[in-house]
Amino acid sequence: MTTEAAGYFSRELLGWYLENKRDLPWRQNRDPYRIWVSEVMLQQTRVDTVIPYYERFMNKFPTVAALAAAPEDEVLKCWEGLGYYSRARNLQAGAREVVERHGGIIPGDKQAVSALRGIGPYTAGAVLSIAFNEPEPAVDGNVMRVLSRYFCLEDDIAKPSTRAGLERLAASLIPEGAACDFNQALMELGALVCTPKSPGCLTCPVVAHCEGRAAGREHELPVKTKAKPPRPETRLAALVAGSGAYAGCVLVRQRADSGLLARMWELPHVADPQGAGGEAAPKRRGRRAASAGAGAAAGWDGGDAFAAAAAERAGEPPQRIRAAQMDALCRQLAAEDGLLVRPTGWWGETEHTFSHIVWSVQVFEAEFGFVLEQAAALDAPESPAAPGIYPAGGAPVGAMLAAEAPVGYQAGDSGALRGHDLADTSRPGHSPSPTLTDGTAARDRMDAGIPLASDNAVAQRLPRGYRWIGPEHMRELAFPNVFLRILRDYWDGRY
Ligand code: SF4
Structure with a gap:
């Protein structure tokens, strides 16, 4: 110089x-x-x-x-x-x-x-x-x-x-x-x-x-070694629609006081135990929103990692993947938060890049079940039976899963999704699923001693940090972008 x-x-x-x-x-x-x-x-x-x-x-x-x-x-x-x-x-x-x-x-x-x-x-x-x-x-x-x-x-x-x-x-x-x-x-x-x-x-x-x-080097400078790309992870999120006194509401939870996105609000979600891929599953609805954050700013395309993971799973029937994801969502939420929900169908997907991790978020609509007395539970991932674990209503978790599996989806070899038209169920106040008014389904649940979500006394019991919210609560609670996008689309009826 x-x-x-x-x-x-x-x-x-x-x-x-x-x-x-x-x-x-x-x-x-x-x-x-x-x-x-x-x-x-x-x-x-x-x-x-x-x-x-x-x-x-x-x-x-x-x-x-x-x-x-x-x-x-x-x-x-x-x-x-x-x-x-x-x-x-x-x-x-x-x-x-x-x-x-x-x-x-x-x-x-x-x-x-x-x-x-x-x-x-x-x-x-x-x-x-x-x-x-x-x-x-x-x-x-x-x-x-x-x-x-x-x-x-x-x-x-x-x-x-x-x-x-x-x-x-x-x-x-x-x-x-x-x-x-x-x-x-x-x-x-x-x-x-x-x-x-x-x-x-x-x-x-x-x-x-x-x-x-x-020196003709203005496009090559500065020299910068590439940062390690963010780790891809598929998250399974539940859009749990309320009914009865909570019609038009969805269930959200507040994150822990420290760590990633501390104290912010979000939809309940869990890691997909099957790994990073989500692309192999069918896209019936939804969009992949633009990535945001440091990874995107660094020019890293998280989609490559998901595509690679999806390729690994390419041999699996896509609907079977969705069924497995719904099953995992149900079990993981029960095990982690003591919350039993019943996923009824895939709703959409989005993606978000943090500095060290990129989430592919697969969103499923779900019905509220009940809150377990003990959150330790469901340690038998391949079997619907979980003997000895009893929810507040007195019925075994396994009984509920067994009773409900034929109603919303089948996770067996057929892998068939037997859902309903999701486009009709995203409106505030709309019954989230015809299965709640389906006599057979309701009877199965009552026979099993399982309370319905419309039972307010039950619905008011929520795991710590959980609450029901309507669109008006979006003005006071802080959500990370990824969940803001989902909830805005949900309540706007777009997607
Ligand atoms: S734009 Fe940058 S590279 Fe180009 S002349 Fe100016 S300082 Fe140099």
């Missing part, structure tokens, strides 16, 4: 930015709280997507103190749809630390800011430089790409040592007294001109000294 090229870069970039910077909501002033929130939201997320979320969030939580004092559920609800929900939790935890340790004033020194929850080197650099004009580098993927290309650097940007080197380089480029504008200029160039797949060299303000462009 020559001193001339570095000086040119800083000078030209700064001039270009001052003339071309976008009018973004977080650039209205240099309030460190506003900048902090924007930087957290912008991680892994496009500016266009962030803007409406940012404005809503700032209206609801206009100060650090307001965010610190808010119930976590409200913060998650405000974040719903943005993904990477740990960002929201960490942001609020950091806000609480600011209130407790710094009297609600975000500190302007590196050590104190870096000690706040959820603030890494990039966010610390962004807040310190943009809000306080401190000469700290703010190096993210955009900035690493720009610097690698401009200086024609071959080092792998996935390595921490490369990042550290680029942080030193970026710090050395900051013109005196202009950290705020310069760091934003670097980000802006990466976002608008020196983009990942099609760098706009012809309109670039620093093209005259760009070494990557001069």
